Amino acid sequence: MTPKNPFLAALFSLFVVSSIIHIFLLIIYSFFKFSDQNFNFFSIVGFNLFFPKISEGLISQLISILVILGIYFFSLFIFIKKNKN
Numbered sequence: 001m002t003p004k005n006p007f008l009a010a011l012f013s014l015f016v017v018s019s020i021i022h023i024f025l026l027i028i029y030s031f032f033k034f035s036d037q038n039f040n041f042f043s044i045v046g047f048n049l050f051f052p053k054i055s056e057g058l059i060s061q062l063i064s065i066l067v068i069l070g071i072y073f074f075s076l077f078i079f080i081k082k083n084k085n
Helices: 006-033 058-084
Strands: none
Touching: none
């Protein structure tokens, strides 16, 4: 799953570790602030910096979940198709 090029593999590892740390910090922050709004996909990737109200409300949470599932299943489809060849 990781690239064969060691420079790309290191970059991939950097992204994965940074993402894990980022999500862990969001969990801690949300726990202390009693807010689940930080788990909105648009907030995690930073869209709320450009569109401040995008991560608020029930519809935003539902769209966020759909976007996450869409990205997951698209990636899964690509990896399955790649492994068949």
